[in-house]
Amino acid sequence: xxxxxxxxxxxxxxxxxxxxxxxxxxxxxxxxxxxxxxxxxxxxxxxxxxxxxxxxxxxxxxxxxxxxxxxxxxxxxxxxxxxxxxxxxxxxxxxxxxxxxxxxxxxxxxxxxxxxxxxxxxxxxxxxxxxxxxxxxxxxxxxxxxxxxxxxxxxxxxxxxxxxxxxxxxxxxxxxxxxxxxxxxxxxxxxxxxxxxxxxxxxxxxxxxxxxxxxxxxxxxxxxxxxxxxxxxxxxxxxxxxxxxxxxxxxxxxxxxxxxxxxxxxxxxxxxxxxxxx
Amino acid sequence: xxxxxxxxxxxxxxxxxxxxxxxxxxxxxxxxxxxxxxxxxxxxxxxxxxxxxxxxxxxxxxxxxxxxxxxxxxxxxxxxxxxxxxxxxxxxxxxxxxxxxxxxxxxxxxxxxxxxxxxxxxxxxxxxxxxxxxxxxxxxxxxxxxxxxxxxxxxxxxxxxxxxxxxxxxxxxxxxxxxxxxxxxxxxxxxxxxxxxxxxxxxxxxxxxxxxxxxxxxxxxxxxxxxxxxxxxxxxxxxxxxxxxxxxxxxxxxxxxxxxxxxxxxxxxxxxxxxxxxxxxxxxxxxxxxxxxxxxxxxxxxxxxxxxxxxxxxxxxxx
Numbered sequence: 001x002x003x004x005x006x007x008x009x010x011x012x013x014x015x016x017x018x019x020x021x022x023x024x025x026x027x028x029x030x031x032x033x034x035x036x037x038x039x040x041x042x043x044x045x046x047x048x049x050x051x052x053x054x055x056x057x058x059x060x061x062x063x064x065x066x067x068x069x070x071x072x073x074x075x076x077x078x079x080x081x082x083x084x085x086x087x088x089x090x091x092x093x094x095x096x097x098x099x100x101x102x103x104x105x106x107x108x109x110x111x112x113x114x115x116x117x118x119x120x121x122x123x124x125x126x127x128x129x130x131x132x133x134x135x136x137x138x139x140x141x142x143x144x145x146x147x148x149x150x151x152x153x154x155x156x157x158x159x160x161x162x163x164x165x166x167x168x169x170x171x172x173x174x175x176x177x178x179x180x181x182x183x184x185x186x187x188x189x190x191x192x193x194x195x196x197x198x199x200x201x202x203x204x205x206x207x208x209x210x211x212x213x214x215x216x217x218x219x220x221x222x223x224x225x226x227x228x229x230x231x232x233x234x235x236x237x238x239x240x241x242x243x244x245x246x247x248x249x250x251x252x253x254x255x256x257x258x259x260x261x262x263x264x265x266x267x268x269x270x271x272x273x274x275x276x277x278x
Numbered sequence: 279x280x281x282x283x284x285x286x287x288x289x290x291x292x293x294x295x296x297x298x299x300x301x302x303x304x305x306x307x308x309x310x311x312x313x314x315x316x317x318x319x320x321x322x323x324x325x326x327x328x329x330x331x332x333x334x335x336x337x338x339x340x341x342x343x344x345x346x347x348x349x350x351x352x353x354x355x356x357x358x359x360x361x362x363x364x365x366x367x368x369x370x371x372x373x374x375x376x377x378x379x380x381x382x383x384x385x386x387x388x389x390x391x392x393x394x395x396x397x398x399x400x401x402x403x404x405x406x407x408x409x410x411x412x413x414x415x416x417x418x419x420x421x422x423x424x425x426x427x428x429x430x431x432x433x434x435x436x437x438x439x440x441x442x443x444x445x446x447x448x449x450x451x452x453x454x455x456x457x458x459x460x461x462x463x464x465x466x467x468x469x470x471x472x473x474x475x476x477x478x479x480x481x482x483x484x485x486x487x488x489x490x491x492x493x494x495x496x497x498x499x500x501x502x503x504x505x506x507x508x509x510x511x512x513x514x515x516x517x518x519x520x521x522x523x524x525x526x527x528x529x530x531x532x533x534x535x536x537x538x539x540x541x542x543x544x545x546x547x548x549x550x551x552x553x554x555x556x557x558x559x560x561x562x563x564x565x566x567x568x569x570x571x572x573x574x575x576x577x578x579x580x581x582x583x584x585x586x587x588x589x590x591x592x593x594x595x596x597x
Contacts, residue, residue: 006427007381009348019381026378030364037366037407103362107423110326111379112351275330 009112020114027121035129045129049084049137050144056080057145060205067207070238077147078159078231079204082224084137085167086199088130089174090191092123096178097187105179105273116270123171130167134160150236159234162254166227169261176269203228203247207240220244223257230254279304279431279462280325284334287320287486294320296486297334302464302479304430307457309477310466311590316483318466319359322435325464326356339431352380355424355432359439361416362423365409369400369419372408376423387426394422398452414445421452432456434465438472450476470590474498482594489594501585501593504559506566510550511576519575520552526569527554527562550578555585 010016035042061073099105108118141147149156174191181187201218202208202225208216219225220242229250232239246253280302287295295317302308310318323329325338327347336343341350363372370391377387395404398418408416417437424432437453438446453476457463467473473480474494482490482497490497510519546553556562563582570577585593 006352009352022381023379026375030367030375033371034364034366101360102365103358103360104364106328106358107356107362107376108379109328110351110354110356111376112348112381113379 016114020117020120023114023117024121024124027118028125031122031125031129045133046136049133050140052080052084053077053137053140054144056205057141061145064206066238066240067209068240071146072238073145074147075232075238075240076205077141077145078235078237079202079228081134081137081141081163081231082166082228083199083204084134085130085163085227086170086195086224088126088167089170089177089195090188091130092126092171092174093178093181093187093191094174094184095122095126096175097181098184100179100181101183109274115274119172119175119266119269119273123168123175126171127164127168130171131164134163134167147237151234155234155236158251159231162227162230162234162251162258165258166223166254169258169265172262172265172269176265176272179269179272198222199224203240203242208242208244208247209240216242217244220247223254223261226250226253226257279306280308280336280338280464282321282325282334282336285321285324285331285336286333287317287324287329288332293486295324295331298481298483298486298488300336300481302462304462305457305460306478307453307463307465307476309473309480310464310483311468311470311473311480312466312483312489313468315485317486318483319435320486321483322356322358322433322464322466326354326433327351328356352427353429353431355426355429357417357420357424357432357434357437359435361413361420363408363416363419366407368405368407369395369411369415370404372419373423373426377426380427382426390426394425398422412445413441414448417441417445417449418452421449425456430460431462431464434463436466436468438467438469446472470586471584474584482590484594497590498585501555501590503555503557503585504562505553505583505585505589506556506559506563507579507581507583508552508566508570508577509579510552511578513550515575516547516550516552518573519570519577520547522569522573522575523552523554523566526565527556 010019056076057073061076064072066072066075096105105118149159151159177190178187181190201215202222203219204224208219208225211219221244226246229239229247230253233250241247246257280300282298282300284297284299285295286293286297298317298321300308300321310321312318320329324331325336325343327343327350330344338350339353341353343350364375367375373391373394374387377390378384382390395401398421400415400418400422403411403415408419411419421434421437434453438449441449450472453463453465463476465476477494480492480494480497481488490500492500506523508519508523510516559582563580567580570580
């Protein structure tokens with residue numbers, strides 16, 4: 001075997017940054033290679049949102065009328081856009097849990113990889129995949145549910161930006177949980193169980209005004225509600241009213257919530273990754 | 279090459295490691311032997327920078343496992359209990375990815391992957407996803423992945439657990455070759471046999487402590503060598519047969535001197551089965567067979583075997 005020149009650990013901040021970026025890219029590439037190896041998964045990724053759109057749009061849309069008027073289907077679409085972004089946490093937790101189970105996280109940790117790169121690489125790659133899923137859902141909403149964005153280009157872009165930011169935050173929540181569990185199945189159970197109900201305990205499907213008094217504050221202050229209300233406003237879709245602060249200032253509230261989640265969960269997850277042990 | 283002093287790690291109220299010392303010279307093999315929960319994996323995780331010890335310190339390849347962790351990661355290879363490779367990627371993609379994560383340039387990572395696939399007899403399967411590999415192939419790929427930067431020190435946590443006998447022999451051969459090239463190897467195992475075949479030095483761990491350490495020959499001496507196992511056809515023959523067996527060993531001086539005649543040499547009587555510890559295995563077997571044959575005691579089975587890990591443990595932890 002030829003003599004191998006082994007690189008040395010980075011010394012300067014710039015070198016360290018370069019390592020973090022190149023390691024993150026290597027890890028992100030892994031996500032894409034994995035997906036290429038599962039063509040069925042890609043199809044599911046693109047088809048599932050379409051089914052969701054049609055199912056919710058027509059099943060609920062045919063029975064529910066919006067208090068105060070407005071087209072319910074147009075009201076609903078931003079809600080299920082957010083729901084897809086929220087469920088990224090389950091996907092991330094499951095994938096990280098599987099890597100923990102197989103000892104791949106240990107192998108990464110025993111290698112001289114920049115300490116945040118494994119999680120950054122995965123979360124960015126995950127987000128890009130979920131945005132593809134969101135795009136498929138938007139296409140279905142446009143073509144099958146008669147949904148339209150009525151705002152300016154800038155407003156529409158901002159709405160998708162908020163959805164992406166929220167999805168990114170939820171990926172880090174899932175990543176953190178995934179680092180605690182012993183298997184992918186456990187990770188699924190540890191996230192889906194509270195996350196899925198939480199997407200309903202918001203203004204996703206119905207306005208919060210009609211909720212019982214004890215439930216209404218929870219729904220109003222649910223970070224998901226702020227994101228849904230903000231996108232409804234930016235898309236110019238029918239929206240519901242609530243006197244709660246987050247729903248009075250939905251755009252600010254959505255940004256604050258997502259940034260707060262990231263500020264809490266990114267350091268937690270990176271710390272947990274560094275000390276993860278089974 | 280590996281040097282540890284007073285390593286201690288606590289999980290809640292339980293000591294996973296209660297202060298162990300280790301010293302493994304360059305180019306040798308150290309076998310950490312012990313049952314589940316003895317602290318083997320914890321020791322490996324500390325020495326490979328995955329875990330911080332609560333107290334004590336350790337150096338591997340002259341680098342402190344806590345202070346110099348980052349540099350040390352270029353110097354050690356780790357193959358854990360699972361084949362830690364991506365099931366969906368091909369063997370080649372796996373090795374390229376791990377090579378890139380060692381910051382090898384793309385072309386070097388590719389060349390290195392090819393070399394390792396060739397060496398580990400995986401070249402034909404290089405472009406197949408790992409999920410189509412057999413257990414032995416996965417394990418080989420896992421070892422290959424831990425050798426990408428040709429680390430001078432290799433750690434293997436129960437490398438042959440779950441492998442079929444042929445793959446196990448293949449892996450042993452491979453590890454011997456690596457050590458022949460100068461690699462220092464620390465492996466954990468639950469099998470005395472495996473430690474015996476590969477290790478220059480065996481360290482027996484029990485409840486986070488070193489219960490015994492020494493060369494395989496030294497340890498076997500302490501355990502009392504091999505076991506002869508006799509199964510009598512009639513249970514009525516057991517007392518008489520046992521007496522004959524004992525005398526057969528004594529009269530030929532093959533019993534271990536340190537074991538009292540009535541005591542621990544008889545490792546066990548279980549129904550019609552009698553197990554005795556002997557020093558010169560084959561010779562003792564012949565004497566016992568002769569004595570039983572002369573007395574015309576019918577025997578169903580007569581065999582010579584190595585002590586099991588259970589027996590090693592009972593013996594080493596009895597006092």
